[in-house]
Amino acid sequence: MKYLLLKSGLALLLCFLTTNSIAQKTDAFNESNIYEGIEFSMPKVKTTNFLDYEVSISDFGAVKGGVIKNTDAFTKAINFVASKGGGKVIVPRGIWLTGPITLKSNINLHLEEGSLIVFSKDFDDYKIIKTSYEGLNAYRCISPINANGVENVGITGNGIIDGGGDAWRPINRNQITSAHWEKLVSQGGVLSEDGKTWLPSEKAKKGFEKKINYTTTTTINDSELNSIKDFLRPVMVSIVNSKRVLLDGPTFQNSPAWNLHPLMCEDVIIRNCKIRNTYYSQNGDGLDLESCNNALVYNNTFDVGDDAICIKSGKDKDGRDRGIPTKNVIVKNNVVYRGHGGFVIGSEMSGGINNVHVSNCTFIGTDIGLRFKSTRGRGGIVENIYISNIDMIQIAADAISFNMYYFSKRPAFYDSGTYETNNQEEPLVAITEETPSFRNIFMKNIMVCESGIAAFFMGLPEMNLKNVSLENSVFQTKKGITTIDSEGLALSNVKIIASDDYALTLYNTKKVKTNDLMFNESKSAIRILGSKSVDIQFNKRDFPNANDILISKKVEKNSVKIK
Structure with missing residues (x-):
């Protein structure tokens, strides 16, 4: 009984x-016990291994303070370390404003305690590319942090990476309080035709109102794409077709769309990270592991909007x-x-x-x-x-x-809880x-x-x-x-x-x-x-x-x- x-x-x-x-x-789990109790056989995930060589972005002209863009300094530092066979690119304590950062093989972008990378909210810094968005081949702006076809790459340390997503994301009126909505509207941007959605610009509104995905099969020329560019918000960290990827330690927050997006990667380790977005962030996923083989995700904290x-x-x-x-x-x-x-x-x-x-x-x-x-x-x-x-x-x-x-649309009786009493037959497909x-x-x-x-x-x-x-x-x-x-x-x-x-x-x-x-x-x-x-x-x-x-x-x- x-x-x-x-x-x-x-x-x-x-x-x-x-x-x-x-x-x-x-x-907490670590590399020595992470495979305990696994019900299927899998190869151990191959780990990153970086040369004992490092430079600071400050050595390449980076200026902290959050006012001056340091895109060139990040690019020069990464290229220099890559030319030496790899190692650490150090981001020291301070606020560092920048445009997109493109990682290369054998690079460990390391954020020291107290460092904050803030990505530019100037949409002109983000070119339109062919990529993948929500599982479809699509046009999108390039991601704040991106890599394609690399091997042995990492983002580590205890700093913070802010994707500037609040400048990109639409906000639905029913997602926030009346006071928040009034403040948001008073600060700029535009409203959708029905007045229910805030958007950052007329370009974003134009793309929003078309109600299409802007996939690569969409018939659209460069001029038309540029006219809706602000709508094509990217994921924050896009690592595509790469091997031996490590994200260890940083806080990733305020993404334009998804936060972390390893796509078609092998041997991925994501550990000890904090992934954050506001509760109302549209498509503000934490981690989207897509078409990846051999991955470890452990000891992380998520507080996100999707x-x-x-x-x-x-x-x-x-x-x-x-x-x-x-x-x-x-x-x-x-x-x-x-x-x-x-x-x-x-x-x-x-x-x-x-x-x-x-x-x-x-x-x-x-x-x-x-x-x-x-x-x-x-x-x-x-x-x-x-x-x-x-x-x-x-x-x-x-x-x-x-x-x-x-x-x-699912059968109405599933939602109503009346099930069979409605005498509706399930569709045969x-x-x-x-x-x-x-x-x-x-x-x-x-x-x-x-x-x-x-x-x-x-x-x-x-x-x-x-x-x-x-x-x-x-x-x-x-x-x-x-x-x-x-x-x-x-x-x-x-x-x-x-x-x-x-x-x-x-x-x-x-x-x-x-x-x-x-x-x-x-x-x-x-x-x-x-x-x-x-x-x-x-x-x-x-x-x-x-x-x-x-x-x-x-x-x-x-x-x-x-x-």
């Missing part, structure tokens, strides 16, 4: 005690044509505060994602904790994802979310190369307190979410677990303390097995809905009272077994 008759205070105590039972994760730690591999046809999955990734001992998602896969995953280990992370006040998202049109396969020892508190929405209708697939995802030791929804698993009717397991976990939330269009769900030793809803709702879900499932005795337990719900097995010890399980008339009686 597995009941939890818990009042809120006792529920919180249980959550706290269970969380602390795995709290060894407070110890998703925090993101794994991606390109979008739609561009991503499928690129055909480079992200694989062999270890994510350990990171803390996420604000963010749309703590750890995220998608939605740009068209090249595939596999062999990802995530453990010993803490999410505090994040909108969604573990977030998986895609939509029809993406294609790609996400598989072999292993997640463990995750603590979450005050998650606004879903602690765990699988959404295969991201930014697309053919499976093609554009159909995304998520499968073989394993989660354990997930501890959630004071949060909104325990979990929401939603696949597609034509491509169910497959083989997801959840074990040894506690959810102290307002609502329980819902699964839709899923197959092969396994729940073992899962405690669902849902104050306002069913502990578990299954809709058109197949091949479900539970063992040691615990829930509030005073609340409704389980409901099974949808004519496609079949092969569902519960442990008899968990349900001595048959009334704990509500089975819809649309579900065949022999589809649910208690034994």
Whole structure:
């Protein structure tokens, strides 16, 4: 018999005690133990190795103070050290204003304690290039820090890098307070035609109102591109097609779009960094690891305006044509505060994602904790994802979310919660190369307190979410677990303390097995809905009272077994 008759205070105590039972994760990881407990075989990530040679940007005419641009000094220092075979380019204490910085092979851009690199807010400093933006081949302004085709490159030290993103980003009126909005408008910029969005300039507004992505297939000449240049905001740190990349120590903040974006890179290490953006920063992701192979992400802190730690591999046809999955990734001992998602896969995953280990992370006040998202049109396969020892508190929405209708219309009854009572049939869609697939995802030791929804698993009717397991976990939330269009769900030793809803709702879900499932005795337990719900097995010890399980008339009686 597995009941939890818990009042809120006792529920919180249980959550706290269970969380602390795995709290060894407070110890920082390092190169000697980062590979412990990994469920798949992968080569050790190759590390950077820089020559014992260094110069200061001051030696090349850099002037601190934040008034004089030091673009030439950075360029000269990097070129000089590169000509000597590599080494450190030192950024001393002080405020250093600059335009874009292009890194070269064997360069370690090292920020000393108290140093602050501030990127220019003069858009003329940033030329338009062909690059990748949000998974598509696109025109964008060059990134403040950029590198392409380099090897053995690093950004290290305890300084701060500010991307000047507040000069680039649009701001929606509903994202900030009335007082903030009035101050923003009074300081300049322009408003969109509907008056709901602030933009930095008329050029930015022109690009915004066209509502297109400005991909490289867009028919547009140089003059037209320049007329909307201010709209083409870049990611802050763009490292493309490179090997042995190290980001270790700095604070990265105030990015025009995404903050850190390694793209098509091998052997990437991101550790001991602080990644920050304002809570209202449009597309203000923390880290977007895209089409990368062999990566370590550990001992970092994120507080951002969009998703925090993101794994991606390109979008739609561009991503499928690129055909480079992200694989062999270890994510350990990171803390996420604000963010749309703590750890995220998608939605740009068209090249595939596999062999990802995530453990010993803490999410505090994040909108969604573990977030998986895609939509029809993406294609790609996400598989072999292993997640463990995750603590979450005050998650606004879903602690765990699988959404295969991201930014697309999903059946109305999914949103209303009425499910089958609307008598609507799910659309039948053919499976093609554009159909995304998520499968073989394993989660354990997930501890959630004071949060909104325990979990929401939603696949597609034509491509169910497959083989997801959840074990040894506690959810102290307002609502329980819902699964839709899923197959092969396994729940073992899962405690669902849902104050306002069913502990578990299954809709058109197949091949479900539970063992040691615990829930509030005073609340409704389980409901099974949808004519496609079949092969569902519960442990008899968990349900001595048959009334704990509500089975819809649309579900065949022999589809649910208690034994």
